[in-house]
Amino acid sequence: MADNIRSKTITAGPQRSPNRAMLRAVGFTDKDFNKPIVGIANGHSTITPCNAGLGELAARAEAALKAAGAMPQIFGTPTVSDGISMGTLGMKFSLVSREVIADCIETATSAQSMDGVLVVGGCDKNMPGGMIAIARMNIPAIYVYGGTIKPGHYHDKDLTVVSVFEAVGQYSAGNLSDQDFIEIEKHACPGKGSCGGMFTANTMSAAIEVMGMALPYSSTQAAEDEEKAVSAEESARTLVAAIHNQLLPRQIMTRKAFENAIAVTMAVGGSTNAVLHLLAMAHAAEVHLRIEDFEEIRGRVPVLCDLKPSGQYVATDLHRVGGIPQVMKMLLARGLLHGDCMTITGKTVEENLKHVPIMPPADQDVIRHWDNPLYAQGHLAILKGNLATEGAVAKISGVKNPKITGPARVFESEEEAMASIMGGHIKAGDILVIRSEGPKGGPGMREMLSPTSAIIGAGLGDSVALITDGRFSGGTYGMVVGHVAPEAYVGGTIALVHEGDSITIDATQRLLQLNVSDADLELRREKWVQPAPRFTRGVLSKYQKLVGSASKGAVTDGD
Secondary structure (H helix, E strand, O other), rough: OOOHHOOOOOOOOHHHHOHHHHHHHOOOOOOOOOOOOOEEEOOOOOOOOOOHHHHHHHHHHHHHHHOOEEEEEEEEEEOOOOOOOOOOOHHHHHHHHHHHHHHHHEEEEEEEHOOOOEEOOOOOHHHHHHHHHHHHHOEEEEEEEEEEEEEEEEOEEEHHHHHHHHHHHHOOOOOOHHHHHHHHHHHOOOOOOOOOOOOOOHHHHHHHHHHHHOOOOHHHEEEEOHHHHHHHHHHHEEEEEEEHHHHOOHHHHHHHHHHHHHHHHHHHHHOOOHHHHHHHHHHOOOOOOOHHHHHHHHHOOOEOEEEEEOOOHHHHHHHHHHHHHHHHHHOOOOOOOOOOOEEOOOOOHHHHHOOOOOOOOOOOOEEEOOHHHEEOOEEEEEEEEOOEEEEEEEOOOOOOOOOOEEEEEEEOOHHHHHHHHHHHOOOOOOEEEEEEOOOOOOOOOEEEHHHHHHHHOOOOOOOOOOEEEEEEEOOOOOOEEEEEEOHHHHHOHHHHOOOOEEEEEEOOOOEEEEEEOHHHHHHHHHHHOOOOOOOOHHHHHHHHOOOHHHHHHOOOOOO
């Protein structure tokens, strides 16, 4: 309990502790000092619709914690809206915010010797940031996802924020009218909640639920529905029980739990960013997880869910037909999930899924039946070759041409590439190389949603490929390869590519190859000079000095 923790450092003892005076000022009475103190890491912000509803969830959780016999203390965490910063220099801060969020939660919770923490978050980096902190501290904890946005509608089609990015490409190619473009923009985001497809936020919320650090069904609930707030209250009660039972995150976040999260990520068609974030979360939990493990699990897990960006449906559709527990039960029944993993409920995965049917509902096609998957194997392939000796991540769902060889079109930034695409200078068969956007080189590993969406919108999605040492949005699809490591800034082969060089991307052979002789590459390497850092002060400079390879999660506290 709180006083017991404080008695380790306050020599006056728990009943004569001077910090009690400070706690009285924020509402503690005599009877409260023997109750567990629980932090609520509240990511509420009106910067983004993803986080705009979190204040209410935090308040509902606070009331439930008090009713359950705990003393809640709320503190804030920052967020970045990827959708707003996308395509700008502001996007350099997005991945950085994952570390800032983790550091904020660890700092506040540890400094105040809290007995547990309930993290409330919405946008992409809120989830892994919160989970990294939870894994580091290893005190009882639970994650409350802010919920998904409901789809927008225009001309009888479901819209997401990605619809707007693709509309830019359609408009520039002359395939969309002014009026249609404006209407898509107006209708794409109808309210509060995180981006509605199986993009990064919903992918990570699903992974956290699968790992057992969030309540069943909570990852696909809509932000504006009452059940989301009720789930926040139940999460608070569950956390208090975990504190009394000393059920700790590292008892839940085991190697098997990470394997479960990877399996479900494959089954739902999740974001490439899951690779980066799960590696980072495993590092924080001191669980040995390698980028190669994703490829091994991919080979035995089919894609079962027909979800955007490459599919038809959104997260609220998945929730309607059984949500993540339905997908988990299908995998569990076929030996592809570890059912003995403990969860925050105090029950195992198998016990939580006891009453979930093995088969999805017959009158829907959001979740495919086992014998009719979208793809026989998972969609996140780990490619290697002389262009990525440490590995790269390709999202191969919806790709008509899994193998392409073509000339390199080399760009030193996202802005350069975007100008070329919008100017009509990219042709079928080209392979765009966007480098110097890695964790160190960016710094911050920007997402390339604007270029990939512009390519799709221009009708080149099946004939143009893109590789980068940066990242891709969870909303990206097509022949794209990201997280190329080693990155250009540290002298990876991607730094040595010349305009017009032949490159081969072969998803079936999991190959990323620069078709240049070893001798020529060695000559180029001898001439290569590391560029000066783009920032020499502030958070980006500190991040650039600390961050490691994307192949290990781009963590800032690695070896």
